[in-house]
Every structure is written in structure tokens, then in C-alpha cells.
Amino acid sequence: MNLKQLAAHLNLSQTTVSRALNGYPEVNAETRARVNEAAQRFNYRPNPHAMRLATGRSHAIGHVLPSDRTLMIDPHFSDFIAGAGEHYSANGFDVLFNVGGPEDERSVYRRYAQSGAVDGVVVMGPRLDDWRIDLLGELELPFIVHGRIGDLEDGYAWLDIDNRGAFQRAAKLLTDLGHRRIALLNGVEIMTFAVHRRQGYEEALSAHGIGIDPAIMSSDQMTEENGYRRTRHLLDLNERPTALLCSSMLFVSGAVRAVHEKGLHVGEDISIIAHDDGLPFLKAEGLSPPLTTLTSSIREAGTRVAQLLLQMIAEPSAPLPAELWSVDLIVRGSTGPAR
Amino acid sequence: MNLKQLAAHLNLSQTTVSRALNGYPEVNAETRARVNEAAQRFNYRPNPHAMRLATGRSHAIGHVLPSDRTLMIDPHFSDFIAGAGEHYSANGFDVLFNVGGPEDERSVYRRYAQSGAVDGVVVMGPRLDDWRIDLLGELELPFIVHGRIGDLEDGYAWLDIDNRGAFQRAAKLLTDLGHRRIALLNGVEIMTFAVHRRQGYEEALSAHGIGIDPAIMSSDQMTEENGYRRTRHLLDLNERPTALLCSSMLFVSGAVRAVHEKGLHVGEDISIIAHDDGLPFLKAEGLSPPLTTLTSSIREAGTRVAQLLLQMIAEPSAPLPAELWSVDLIVRGSTGPAR
């Protein structure tokens, strides 16, 4: 059942039916009711391709994952997209998902812009200096960044969590507990979030007159194995750290394993705080002892980012949104006074 | 630059240009070369919406995730999709990604079928008795299942790994090592893969005259916490198992934690074998001792599934593909003779 048939059935023109369905004002209330009723009864749905061709808008959002093969499909990303996806569906938007195949990431964006395949894109995992905003700006493709491009805050839409503040507070909690050797297991520091976290960490230490020691700071992909390897190494050090700040729960699994292997106990011999994005398969509360965390739902961030982007598309002249979410510090059993 | 302009520029009709570009035979080789050259030069790309409207085919594949809120966004799924996505991109197909929002899963499929939004879908995480194949068959929407619907092997396209055989071999390895109390940490047993794994496990035990003891078998969502909780409980049992068969690496993190907490050693006091889907953030080789695993890349499965589906779409009359992949058993350090 298409528009033509529906219109014929109602003895109305396609114009009127289309307008009735799309809520235009210049249609009689009674007629509109009739149209809606009939549409419902025949389960009429406009053909999306025709709609897109006619309007030039695609009702779709693009998410493109880095083509870099070494950069794995991070579970953080999937959870974020899951959150966003829910909001898109709720608003009748499709999600176009692009995992860098042979086509290089730039050309994907170019194609999107040129063909109008999507109405907007979200940029995930922004780097300190990210070519994507320049390209997207040039292409005039609406976009929003989850995170920030270094310390840049203007000229693009973004939603970020206060990584710097969060890690500062976490580190401060540790210094308050008397820790002076606090190790940092960070993500790859070309990513903005990782840099911000290091900055927060360093600020807190400096504020307490504790020197920054690169020997107990690391920057790796966030995997179990790296968590283990780095912690193992840290525990073998002469001046072994008494506390550990982890950028991801993924590190924690490995870190805890290393601690156990050394016959040490989390929360007593060594304090651990991790940033918890709320990954559903790895719960901080479920660990023993329950883990003290910086908590912020990456899934909710996804939902909000989607919402903001859709608003941007609906109202292109509105000022660009920018949101900085604060992060909760939840103290549980993995932190204790320094030995 | 659209077709009309390109045609005008070449002093050709749209028909000819279109045909030249789409490889139809009835166009002069020289003309085709000219067209291709010009298309390249002007970076012409056909408008996908127009193409879709004209052909009725969408050049897109749908992946819809269960709307069930309790069913988390499984990292296994994302890795699978990542694999598939690469193949789609390589062939100019888009991926439509749908995370069950308010719209219920059935209506998503209905909408897909009715509007022609996608040319096909892949069914992930099939249940023992899955309504999706009936619906999709009825809707005449091409689809392929990653896994199988119970023991059904005909009437639909699928690609599965030999879960039953794999777990049989793994259990047999353990019995060969002298283990008689072998626990099973399985996924939720409404999923076909989990049932197959249990069957393989039970067959191996029965073959060795070992009774099936439900007290040391469990069926849960595959999370770290469940792995920990179940293992913890197992180790407290009077007749503590000497070996553990895990359906996912996600369980293993928790299981190992429980073992360590008890002061026991993996590979000595207790043997562990896990199914490893190749999740990039959790490597079996990286554990200590390195884990003996059933190994099968879920990402490669994704790529292959995508390839098969695209073939099905291109050649609808061809027989439905069905592939059963064998699983590698890689013996590492986490398995040893029973104490």
C-alpha cells in the first residue's frame, strides 16, 4: 500500500494525504482523522527511500569506527552505541554503522556528506588533535563528539565527562589515605580522555607535593593482559606503589590477578581505584573487595549524545551544545590507608 | 554532480551513462572508458536514495539486537558485527544497526520487510526455538543465522561452530587427564549454543562412565561476576571439582579470581578450559598460566556470515548455505593431571 493507493482509496489527492500524515496545518481536522484512521487500518508506511529522495534528508545517523586494525572494537564503544541506538530508534532514525573496511575513514565521511546517506555523525574516541573535526566541518556534515579534541571547547558540539576532575579527586582520595606512591594505568595517551586523566592525576599529586614518577605511569590499550603485565611489573619494583589508579575496568581484571599472584590483598596491601564506564559484563560491585570507582555510564552518554545530535539536526541554527558531565566517586572496599 | 549533469557534460544520454557505469554489455568500450574517466574526474557517485528508489533494493543489511533490556550488549556480538561490517563495507553495503528501543523487535523486522529498508538480515544469538525464522520466512526477507535454531539444520541459511564436538573434546581431554569431577560454567541455556555445549560435555562424561551432576553445572549470563560467584561456590563444595569448563573467557576472569582467593593454583589444583571467541581485550595466552582453550574467531565468523548473506542476495535461487566450523582445541598451561 503506497501513498497513491491510499489517496485513491480516500478520494483525496496525494498532496492532502501526505500533508495530513505529516502534520501540516492546512488540512481539515476531520480529513486528517480520516486519513490517519485509514493509514492505521492499512498499516501504511511511507517508503523511506522515496521519502529520502524527495526530502534530501536521510533520517539516519552514521557511526564510523576507526579503520585502524590494531585499534580493537572496544567494548566501551559498543556500549556507547547501544545507548545511542535506543534513542535513534525511538525517534525513527536509523543507525548506519561503518567499520573501516578497505575504504579509508576519510572517504566514508566524504561519501556520507556527498550522498546525503546520513544527516549527521558522531565522532567517537577523539584524539588530542583530531583531523575529523576539520574534515566534517569542511563537509558541512553535522556532528557531535563524544569527548573533546584536546582542550578545544568551542567550534563544535561535544559531550564529555570531567575526566580531569575525576582523576584528581580519585588521586586526592588516595593521598588523603596517606598514599604517596600512586601508580597510573592509563589508556593510550593520544586519546584526549587519557591525557585529561593523567593531568588530573598529576595535579592532585603535585598539590600534595608528590613528585611525578614516569616509572609508575603507563599508557596502553585497555586490555586485561596489559593490566596484568603492568601491575606485575609495578609490584616487582623496589619502591612498590601502594595504590593503583586504573583507567578502565578492563585493566582491573588483570591488575587484581597480578596482585593475587603476589600473595597480596586488594584494599590492604594495595589500594585500587578504577574508572568504571558501566560495562555490563564486568561489575565493580561484584569484585572482592568491591571496587572503589569513578563511575559514569557510557551508555547514558550515548543516549544523550544521540539526543543532542538529533536536536542539532532539527534546529541547525541553534547554538552548538556542549556538556561536561561530572563523575561520581564511589568509595567501596578496594581503598584503604597506606601501609 | 549528478547523472544528468554528467551525461550533459559527455553529450550522452543518462541511459548510456548509467549503463556504462553499471557494466551493462550494450555500450561501446570506448564510450564506457570515456564515461568512467569522467565519473572519476568529477568524483561522481550515484545518489544512493535515488538508486534505492529506482531499483527497490537497498544495499543494506540489518542487524537487530534483542530488545530485551536484561540481555546486555554482549561483547561477543560487537566483535561479530565488526567482522561482518568489514565485509559489508568492502562490498558497498551499509549496515543498519538496530538496538531494540521502544519499537518491539518484531515490528522492526516487519518494517524492514515492508519498506525494503534492508536487503537481508542476520539473526544473532539464536534460541532453541526461535520465532525469528518463522517471521522472517513469512516476510520473505533473506536472512542467515549465526548459530542454529536448536537442532534444525534445514530450511534456513546458517553458519555455526561445532559447539557440541568442541565441548566433547574438551571434556574428553579432562577425563583423559584423570579428572572425574568436571564442572561446567555455561551460558544461558535457552540459547542454542549453550545447549549444544552442555550436550557435548554430557556425552563425553557419559562415554567415560561419569555421572552427570547438576550440582556442578550452571547456566548464566556470561559475566565476570557470574564466573566468580559460581566458581566460588564450586570450590566450597565437599566434593570440589578438579576441573572447570567455561563457556566464555568472560567467566574465566571471575573464575581465576575465585581460585586465587582460595589459595589454589590454576593448572595444578584445578584445571580450566574455556571457549575463546577471540575477544580482543581478553587474551587466553596472556593469563598465567596461559589458558587451554577451544578457539574460534567470532570475528571471522562475522565476516563469513556477511559474505554468505551477500551471496544469497545476489543469487536468490541458489541453495541455502550452511556451514559448520570445527573448533580448535589449544592445550596450554591451565590443564594438568587430576590431583
Add this chain to the structure above:
DNA sequence: ACAATTGCTCAAAGCGCTTTGGGAAATCAT
């Protein structure tokens, strides 16, 4: 030599929707 075939190209008709530019009837103002 003429008809039949082949090779290449084109004009025009869709695909199913939105949107423009009217226009007839009903309502209002004077």
C-alpha cells in the same frame, strides 16, 4: 541487392514521496 541481424544510443516512463503554486468554496469585512 535487399532483408535480417547486431551494436550502440536515446527519449521517456517510472520508483513513491514532498512541495510549489494555484484555485474553488466558505468566511469575513465594509
Add this chain to the structure above:
DNA sequence: ATGATTTCCCAAAGCGCTTTGAGCAATTGT
């Protein structure tokens, strides 16, 4: 009663592509 508005609806033009059905040359067959 007349002109000016307002209300509601319509025919037709597009959106940018594919595809049908012809048509003109050039080639082939007899």
C-alpha cells in the same frame, strides 16, 4: 452586495536514478 481573506484541497513538478521500448547505422546473410 462586493471585494478581501481564510480554509481546505488539488494537479503537477521534482528528487536522481534505472529500465523499457525504440530507432538509427553499420554489419551480416542469401
